Structure formats: structure tokens, C-alpha cells
Amino acid sequence: MLEYLVSAEFYQILLFYVYSGILIGAALAVVILRNVVYSALFLILAFFSAAALWLLLEAEFLALTLVLVYVGAVMVLFLFVIMMLDVKVKPKSGMSNYTKVGIFVALLMGLEMIMLLGKKLAHVLPQDDLIKHAKGHSNIKEVAENLYTQYVLPFELASVILLVAIVAAILLTLRKRDDYKSINPEQQVHVKASDRMRVIKMDTEKGNYIGDEQ
Structure with missing residues (x-):
């Protein structure tokens, strides 16, 4: 024993x-x-x-x-x-x-x-x-042989399912919504300084300051 x-x-x-x-x-x-x-x-x-x-x-x-x-x-x-x-998280003294x-x-x-x-x-x-x-004995070689010979069809199906899930997630996030403001990279690249800033000429006006005589 x-x-x-x-x-x-x-x-x-x-x-x-x-x-x-x-x-x-x-x-x-x-x-x-x-x-x-x-x-x-x-x-x-x-x-x-x-x-x-x-x-x-x-x-x-x-x-x-x-x-x-x-x-x-x-x-x-x-x-x-x-x-x-x-x-x-409530702040506490000492170890949290x-x-x-x-x-x-x-x-x-x-x-x-x-x-x-x-x-x-x-x-x-x-x-x-x-x-x-x-x-x-190689553990990596054994896994690769089983994965790409005996289980190649389930492996490929899992890859396709993951790819479809990734594409679906991207499409769901890129849909147009009225309450969401998006940025167009193409417009940002072709923008010019004159499109972003506009100079406005205004006539000067004389204002009243504290302490000025009425």
C-alpha cells in the first residue's frame, strides 16, 4: 500500500x-x-x-x-x-x-x-x-494529422461558421442609423483647408464698457 x-x-x-x-x-x-x-x-x-x-x-x-x-x-x-x-468600485482603504x-x-x-x-x-x-x-513523439504532428485528415470536414465547417459570424458582426455594426453619426474616410482625405474654415468680415462696433461716461 x-x-x-x-x-x-x-x-x-x-x-x-x-x-x-x-x-x-x-x-x-x-x-x-x-x-x-x-x-x-x-x-x-x-x-x-x-x-x-x-x-x-x-x-x-x-x-x-x-x-x-x-x-x-x-x-x-x-x-x-x-x-x-x-x-x-467603492474606494476602500487598504487592500481591495x-x-x-x-x-x-x-x-x-x-x-x-x-x-x-x-x-x-x-x-x-x-x-x-x-x-x-x-x-x-511529436504532439503537434499528431494533432495536425488528426485535424487535417480524420477531422478535416468539421474543421473546415467550423472555419466557415466563424467567418460568417465575423462578417455578420461587421454588417450589423456598419448599418445606417439615424441616431448615429458616422465618418466618411474618403471625404476626409479629399477635404481642403478652405472647406473647413470660412473667414467672415464684420464691421467693428463700439461697445459700452464699465466705467465709461454716459
Whole structure:
């Protein structure tokens, strides 16, 4: 029993349940919490936990893509939307609640990284126990072969759907509305100084000033 508890198989199962629990808890927090800033922070934690699960499955390319694209790009877009929502924050002395939640999320992410790399760096587990693929195996090559051979039709359909969604969003924003003032770039390029400014000659008039004799 003791040998199994210190084995690589048990440690990998333990990591799976820990990461899955954090992922489910973070996903529930995203849906349940009413504060959009808290939801965004826990969404980052959910993405990071999902990336850790993919690392356990030895899908390094998918894990790095999830962190770089979703955490690094999509979450930036979400934060821009949150800032445009005009979220009112009451000023408080000392550390704000957003900082506390951010530190809590950062500590959980750091704990996940330590649990994933700690034992291998400390040489407690054999280096090859968690490796299932043969040497020279390329995760990127395997993903590309499956994506462009077996799943090429769903991949192309998803690309077309995303393209249609992008074009539809552009058309909806460019429609003409009476209550919206738009700018014509072509007219701005061909405009001249005489079109923007007009000099008007007016006769001078003598005004009354305070202190003048009537």
C-alpha cells in the first residue's frame, strides 16, 4: 500500500482529481458570482486548470495554446468589455477585495505548477514513469494529422461558421442609423483647408464698457 502511495501512478491520479476539483469549482464560481471581475479571475483559473489537465495527458501543444490564446488574448478582450460596462468600485482603504481574489487565484495557479513539477524536479519519482509515448513523439504532428485528415470536414465547417459570424458582426455594426453619426474616410482625405474654415468680415462696433461716461 505504501509503495502504491509513493508511486507515479497514484501521484498522477491525485493530480487529476485535484485539478478537476479546482476546474469545477472555478467554473461554478464564474457562473454563480455576480461580480464580473471575480468571474473573470476565476475564468482564468479554470483555463489554467484545464491546461494542467492537458499536460497530464501529454498534450503540451494544446495546453500552451489554451494558456496563450485564451488566458493571454481572450481574457484581455473580456477585461476590455468589463471596463466598458462601467463597473462601480467603492474606494476602500487598504487592500481591495479584487486584490485579495487575485492573490488567491495566483496562489492556486502557483500550487498547481508546484504539484505538477515539484516531485519530478526533486527526483522523488523516476523520470520516465509518467511518460507513455516513445521518444521522438511529436504532439503537434499528431494533432495536425488528426485535424487535417480524420477531422478535416468539421474543421473546415467550423472555419466557415466563424467567418460568417465575423462578417455578420461587421454588417450589423456598419448599418445606417439615424441616431448615429458616422465618418466618411474618403471625404476626409479629399477635404481642403478652405472647406473647413470660412473667414467672415464684420464691421467693428463700439461697445459700452464699465466705467465709461454716459
